[in-house]
Amino acid sequence: MEENKPYTISIYTENNIGLLNRISAIFQRRHINIESINSSVSEIENISKWTIVVELTEERMKKIIGQIEKQVEVIKAYYHREDEIIYQESCLFKIKSELLFEERQIQNIIKESNSNIVTVNKEFFVLEKSGRTEEIELLHRELEVFGIMQLTRSGRISVSKEEMKISKMLEAFSN
Structure with missing residues (x-):
């Protein structure tokens, strides 16, 4: 059986009221404790970056990311292992x-x-x-x-070691 590991989630979103409640509900429904959460501006104008730390299996992590990305205001969500950030x-x-x-x-x-x-x-x-x-x-x-x-x-703040192509994706999206 796969064991729980710490993951850092990076979520790029539009800055809308109520999104925090909906995202936290995704974790709450699955009885997953959020270790830390931080929201800030991102490298992209008018886009927020959320950093969330949780401990769970990678299989559950993938399902959570899928649920997060179904939120209308979420542009892209990534998850990272400790050695990737x-x-x-x-x-x-x-x-x-x-x-x-x-x-x-x-x-x-x-x-x-x-x-x-x-x-x-x-x-x-x-x-x-x-x-x-x-x-x-x-x-x-x-x-x-x-x-x-x-x-x-404070909650964790992080950058990934690997390039996240979110800026290029958004550039193409806005043109």
Whole structure:
């Protein structure tokens, strides 16, 4: 039996109200949890790019892509294995300021993790880390022992290693 693997889905769409509900319903009906979701502008004017991360079998992934592409506003959907993309996530950690000045280990963690201090005031400082999932999870574990006041994490953003011919396809479509 085929095992679940992480897949990153890239969906190019028109930017229409209600599409998020319909796409999330495709996953919900099949009891598939969305690990992360991000929507942004794409390299093509007036076209949005969604990046969704899920864990399932490739056979189920192909069926999901077929269902997504049936949505009128969806221009094209792709799925990628982890080794087929370059991706980043971002995380903000809010931590008590006194730790920054009193705990030498915190300064070492910041330096070693290549994270950035976004702001500092009397009560707290905010640390930003962008990178792969494992890097962010490691930093989270290291900071957790000192106490994290707040944490927020972005969805994945990614580009494929292989060319996706979506731009050329849309050029031909618009002419």
